[in-house]
Amino acid sequence: MSILSDHIEAFIKSMLEEMAQVEMQRGELARRFGCAPSQINYVLSTRFTPNLGYYIESKRGGGGYIRIMRIDMNKDAYVMELVNEVIAESLREQQARSLIAQLYEKRAVTLGEARLMMAAISDKVLPAPQENRDAVRAGILKNMLLALANEMSRKEATEHGTM
Amino acid sequence: MSILSDHIEAFIKSMLEEMAQVEMQRGELARRFGCAPSQINYVLSTRFTPNLGYYIESKRGGGGYIRIMRIDMNKDAYVMELVNEVIAESLREQQARSLIAQLYEKRAVTLGEARLMMAAISDKVLPAPQENRDAVRAGILKNMLLALANEMSRKEATEHGTM
DNA sequence: AACATATTGACATTCCCTGACCAATTGGTA
DNA sequence: TACCAATTGGTCAGGGAATGTCAATATGTT
Known part of the structure; x- marks a missing residue:
């Protein structure tokens, strides 16, 4: 496929x-x-x-x-450039996912951290405009916890496994 | 039926x-x-x-x-309990923070992961109602990256350092 | 009847891939 | 030099393939 x-x-x-x-x-x-x-x-x-x-x-x-x-940069510089230059005021989900995947490939984040980030930025958890902050946050955190649990439940998979 | x-x-x-x-x-x-x-x-x-x-x-x-x-409900019983029981439909920032702190103390997440989670749920990055999804996501991701960079920049600090 | 659950269909969105056409570079030839 | 032909890569509109959303309708339950 x-x-x-x-x-x-x-x-x-x-x-x-x-x-x-x-x-x-x-x-x-x-x-x-x-x-x-x-x-x-x-x-x-x-x-x-x-x-x-x-x-x-x-x-x-x-x-x-x-x-x-x-382009090889040290991790700190790479992260800071992402923050300062690359990520604009608005960022679509697919772009965000690619960025996170790159961070992982450059070993700037662990697999668990990458999963958390994916979870946090997913469209699934982002608000319909009228929802209040607390509800949004609950959804984000739930999603992050699930991502983490999922990673733990297959810890025996390949060390540098796919995301 | x-x-x-x-x-x-x-x-x-x-x-x-x-x-x-x-x-x-x-x-x-x-x-x-x-x-x-x-x-x-x-x-x-x-x-x-x-x-x-x-x-x-x-x-x-x-x-x-x-x-x-x-998700392996047995192995990840603690996480699932958090998802199902503790985190309601709505969760204020202070509740979320102490929850994450507990996860860290139980060694369920690493320091880096806990920082990421804190970053993702901070009031700072959550939307004023009218902002659109992409803008919200950009804010979340930036904040997570900053948390990460901050952690890396003091890598030599105590292993189980303060959050 | 009233309510909850299930199902469909129209439309929107996203990602992939191609083909027609355009632009640049090189080499040959008068 | 001037020009032309051949050989490359670039761009863009459009169609196809897949999932997402939502309102309307049907079906089941109390």
């Missing part, structure tokens, strides 16, 4: 684990996955954005290429 | 007896039972609620899915 974009993303990230920088041709990658070249752009623009810690250069024409660079 | 919902419920629960986590597609399940897809949502929202010990995630679009997780 996994999706083409996930495969492409995983492929690129596996290369980025060995090198901090990967260079390739869009068409070549598209042929490897049997998809339209623009699909590559879609993956890059949704999963390898600057906000997520990647930097991309490219060149057209003969000998053209796409270069994907992983 | 209204059978359909009961059948769907039983079907899901039978799967959950073998795995602690089940992933499926809403439309597929609806076809299997010959009902409207939204019927699945009804069953999930009435019979697989957090209070009953279930945690649900989902994703839309191509490759979308619904993931239903069962």
